[in-house]
Every structure is written in C-alpha cells, then in structure tokens.
Amino acid sequence: MLDLAQKRILLGITGGIAAYKSIELVRLLTKAGADVQVVLTDGAKAFVTEMTLQAVSGHPVRSTLLDVNAEAGMGHIELAKWADLIVIAPASADFMARYAQGMANDLLSTLCLATESPVLMAPAMNQAMWKHPATQANATLLKERGVLNIGPADGAQACGDVGTGRMSEPADIFATIQSYFQSSIIEQDLLGQHWVITAGPTMEAIDPVRYISNHSSGKMGYALAEAALKRGARVTLVSGQVQLVAPHGVELVSVKSADDMLSTCEQAMTKQADVFIGAAAVADFKMKTACDQKMKKQSDADEITLTLVKNPDIIATLAQQKRAKIMVGFAAETQHVIEYAKSKLERKGLDIIIANDVSRTDIGFNHDSNQVTVITKDTIWSPDKAAKSELAVQLVEAIVQYSISAKF
Template sequence: MSGFGPPLAGKRILLGISGGIAAYKSAMLARLLKKAGAEVRVVMTEGAQAFITPLTLQALTGEAVRTSLLDPEAEAGMGHIELARWAELVLIAPATADLMARLAHGHADDLLTTLCLATTAECVLAPAMNQAMWAHPATRDNTRRLEGHGWRLLGPDSGDQACGDIGAGRMLEPEAIVEQLLMAPNAASDRAPEAAPPAATHEPVTGDAAGLTLTLTAGPTREALDPVRYLSNHSSGKMGYALAAAAAARGARVRLISGPVALGTPAGVERVDVTSADEMLAAVREAVADSDVFIGCAAVADYRAARPAEHKIKKTDETDTLTLELVKNPDIIATIAAETPRPFVVGFAAETRDLEAYARDKLARKNLDMIVANDVSRPGLGFGADDNAALVLWRDGLGGEGRRELPAQSKSALAEAVIDQVIARFRERASTNASVSRQDCR
C-alpha cells in the first residue's frame, strides 16, 4: 500500500465497532489511522466486546475506550455529547446489519447509536455481514435510507466469509478503508465539527450528463478452478470506479457492474457485484436494456476452466505438472456492440506494446464507438497504481475517426477527462444520427 499522506493528520476520528466477526480487523484499522496521524477514540457496542477487548483498542490508540451509555463517571459531564462534538469523522467498522437498521431508523439505545444522532461530523460506515443478509431487501432499504441521511458507505467486499458462504458482505480490509478515506474529496478539509452532514435532497440532478443512463463494468473477474482456486488478473477496479464517480457527479444515472474489488461504492452509483465473466455478461445485458452508454472497463478473464473441479485439486508426488483445459469466456463488449438496438459502446484496451495499432484493431473488430487504451507496461501506471494515462480513439458515425491523448495523471482526474470525451462523442453521435434521420425523411 502507498505511504499515507497528510490528509488524515490531526483529524479527530471516532471509531465505532459493532458486534461482528470482522471486529478483529478494527485493531489493525485503529493502528493504521494512528499511523496516518489521526487522533482516534473508540466506542464499542456490547456485541463487539465478545470479539475483541477494549484493552486491545486502548493500547493501540492510547485513549480510554467507551462502551456504555450509562457510565456514571463519563456521563457526569454528558460524555456522549462531548464525544459527538469532538469527532470530525465518525467511522463505524464493522457495521452489522442490526446496527445499520438501528441507525437507519434513528434508534438511540446504546452509546454508539446515541452519539451518531448527536453528532454533526462526517459519518462513514463499513458494512460487514453474511451475503444473504446484505442482499436482503430490508438491508437494501436501510442502506438507501442511511445514504439519504448523509452516511457514506465503504464496501462491502466480496469473497469467502467466516460462515463458509461466498459473496458480497465482507468488511473491506483496513488498508482499503484508509485508502478510501484518503481519496475522499473532503478528506483534507478543515470542516468544523458543527457543520451539518450532507442532507438528503430531492432537487433535480443537474450537470452535462443529466438525463443519461450509463452502465459500466469494473475490476477483474474470477474463474473458478476448484472451490478454493481461480484464474484472475491484477485489476484493482480503481479506474472503473473513478469513471462511475465522475459520471454520477455530473448528473448521470450510473449502474456499476463490479468484479471482486476492495473499493467502496461511489456516491449516487447503483452497484451490482458479480464474480465470473458469465455473471458479468448477464448483469450487463439486463442493465443496458435502457442505457444510453455502456463502458466496458472491467478486465474480464479471457478463459475459464472447461470443467471446474468439484473438490480442491490436490498436489501429487507422481507428477510435477498439472494440465488444465480452458475454454473462451464470452466477449462482453463485443456481444453488447453486436446487439440491435444498442447503447453507445466504449471499450478499454490494456496493452504492453503497439498501443495504438492494437487499439485501432479492437475499435474496428468489435464494432465499438470509442476506445480508451493504456500502456500497462509503463512504470507507475495502470493496474493497481493510482495514476494512469490514455489514448482515446473514436468513430464519428460518418466514416471518420478521432484521436485524443490524455497525459499521465491521477485516475480520478483521468476519469473526468475520459467522461468529457464520452459525453462529447455521445452527443456528437446523437446529433449526427438526428441529422441523417431528418435528411432521410425529406
């Protein structure tokens, strides 16, 4: 992980810990927040203390850990109000389904929920629960309600769970949570604790992408070899998530079809978690039915096992080699580009040589409207890095082509530049099609 910079230095962070197995990760989270220069105080629910002791968190933060709303000594000075006023950021990790439900409905039946109602600080939570609980309609409703109240959600991640299930619901790793806090637009702000949290709004969304519906894919896919092993790649999903955030901020309705990544859902984005290429294609086909633009940013595995093993493949002493039969995965972006009707289709090309030649070939061969190509062999750019550069190529609908180079910059800045090009080219294509239609009607 990259070294932590100054955005969290001196920030007063109240770390809330609720009662889930992921509470053990909160010790590392507290340590990383302290390492980043933050002041950290901890509040634990009764359930959290069944998984990790207050003494552990006290040793890591150097501050007494609060566990009870009815602590006579602390409440002699209205301790929960003092904590609520002290915090610049309230971070709850893990946030269980029960805690999220209580927060969503304004309960104040323990110290943590009470101070959340009393604080005007920025509020963030990292969900952690069984995959079925995360997918339940009640949890989805509570999530929307919390976001409407100004809460920001980080995660959850997808993968193996302590109960043995596999799916979305894992708490993000502590390193990913801190990275997300560092990337937040207001991470370095000096907002006073009296400032009000973001309020839910029902005003019309404005921006140059208002009225557009955009579907995009991000991250890797995982193709099972057996119940514990898979084929995948190094995609972090950062570029796709940055594109989703940029489009949503400019007024688009954004649907994000995501492979397994350790990233929080951008504000205002509808996220669907998938694992394999087949799952991603099915989700994309459903989403693009009423989409104006489709951006295929995911690093989809080209091949999958022809017959995934039912049980874990065992190493044997008889041979030093293992032969796997692989079959091609569906080409998601080519499939969408071949359908009629179809949205404006934008592809990505990650290459290690002959960047423009391969990108032009892919643009034509897959019948794309636009392609964003980047050289992942360049040090410090591409997979896993925070920066990237790109070459954008497009077809104008009348047989002509365009070209624009976007220099190395942060992935968030590059995402803005790419969305600039997507919106401009989409509007240009729509205008061209309308003009051709008018001529045909003469």
C-alpha cells in the first residue's frame, strides 16, 4: 500500500445520498497518513454532519466562503494553495454544471477555480441525470480541462432505479488517489495529451449464443493504457470483452464488435487525439447477416456454411480520417513478421507499427510477457523480451520520442 504521509488532500462533499460514503473515504485516507480537510456544500449538510467529519478528519470542517475567522476572510485562497489534490466525492450534477461554467458561488466551487492543484471528481446522481446530454457535455468539458474522474458505477440506486450513476466505492476512490500520487513520482510529461487505446478481442455474433473471436487477453493494451496514464495522459481505453480490471483513472469503454469499436473510437476522437494505439485483436470477418435466433443443428447435416464479409479496418479508417496526430498499430503475425508488418505500416498510413510473432508459445496471446519489433518508415527497434507492463513503459517512451524527433 502506498503511504500517503504528508499528502494534503482536500475533500469536497456535495449534496447527495452518497455523501455518507465519504466518511469512510476520509477514514481510509487518514489511516494511510494523509492530512485531510473537508469542505461541505449546503446540500451536503442534509446528508452528513460537520461534527462527524471533524471527528474522522481531525480538522474543523469548512463550508462558508467568506469566513472572517479564516485568514482575514481569505481562507479559500489559503485552502486552494494548501491542497496537493482536491477530491470531490460525491460530485453532484449541479456541482459539475457550475464547475464547468466557471461559477464561484460557494466555497467548494471557488476553491476549484482558485487552485493550481489537480482535481479528482467522483460523480454520483440518478442514472437519468447522468445520461442527460447536459451532464455528459459538462463531464466531457471538465475532462478536456484536465479534471480527473472516477466513475460513476453501475448498480441499484437509492431511488430504486438501476443504471450508471452510483458513486464509486470509497476503496476504489482511495486506490485512484494512491495511483495518482504514485504516478506523480514519474515525470508528468504527457499532461494535456489525449491517448486513445484499443485492447482485447472483438466478438462477431453468429447467432444469439455463438460468435467469432480470438485469443487476445487485452493485457498489452491495458498495460499501455496504464503506462500512458502514469505519465499524465488522459487515456480512453476502448476494450473488447476481457477478464481484466482497467487501471484506475482511465476512461474505459467496453465494446463487442468491430463496428462498435470503430464508432466508439470515432466518438472518442471527435477532437483529434494526440496518439491512437490499435492494440486490439480485431476479427477480420463478421457474418454477412447474423441470425436472430439460435441456429439449430440439423441431424442429417455434417457441414454448415457461414457467409462472412470483411469487418471495417479500424486503424486504417481512423488514419485516413486523421483522427490522431500519431497512429500506432499492432501486427500479430505467424510468419514473415517484419515483412508483413512493414507492408501494413505503409498500406494503412501508420506512423509506427509494433510487430510480434504470435506463433511463439512463450509470448503474446494470454501471456504476461511479450517480445516485439517496433517499426517506423525509417527505423526498426527490437527491445528485449519483457513483462507486458515493463514493455509498455518502453513502448510509450518510444512513441513519445517519435513524436519529438521521428527517430528512436
């Protein structure tokens, strides 16, 4: 567990039933050694008390913008400078709207505008409120401005609805805070950049119970997402169905088919991304027409014919649309690995291609280690075999160096 000693965390609590969970978050943070101060909005006072939060944090709780007893009435500036990290949990739809518009009509919103420290939000609201276009627009705008985010999670809500809108659990928010401070040890040279990474397999339906897929575990793509995140990038991870937990802090979008993956990437890259990495293993073909009902086995038939058509070429399409400044692809080959990878680099209009030999039984699909060759128009580089987490760090560095000088 990462020690949070000497880390100064300002916890803002807004109005919502999830506010009660923030008491547990304060307990986790203080137990890890963090110095925690709490700010309540007026709405939050309906759900939690200042006395309780003062007892668990060890500090007086603040809620008034113009407090004559706090640094001659300028306590909000003092707090804004004090915090290493501002955490807003729960962050209500109302607060997100006011923050996105730059309003400063209470202590918490003023702190967020006055601080130069990072802000992490854990949204919590009714599922319909979260889905509303206004809330989604505010969430997108705040992310574009560098506000960190965790959640919201899926599940049953206090109002009886079921859907996305629950505040992430205190343990998950705590882990995200740990991850932030751990990654801040690494140079944050990718702050302000947006990286979009695909990972895992696609699934192409044959009928409601059968599908075409492959053996991709998603480990390489997830490792790349974590490596870019630790250097400060905002990472959107578009993932097929895998048995992995996304790194805390990435924006995970789960998809199934190649068509889903392409449309999701296009939506994520409405504004040109800095880097796109196509690490997903996309099925080359799909059913021309998937069956609406389960296909029944014919007792007198030993064979069946499926009519397949090509899937969209995701990375070539995105490259043609110039959706990212740097386009990075993967080539999983079983023979003539370098030759085929170079051809794919040119045909698809990529800047970098990362080739690996999936015929080897000691690396690649479903393994924790890998060995690759990184190819550009002018260079070839083959790092040593390594754990995918270690290799991802090297690959992100290679991409960064390419972006600087087009040379490794």
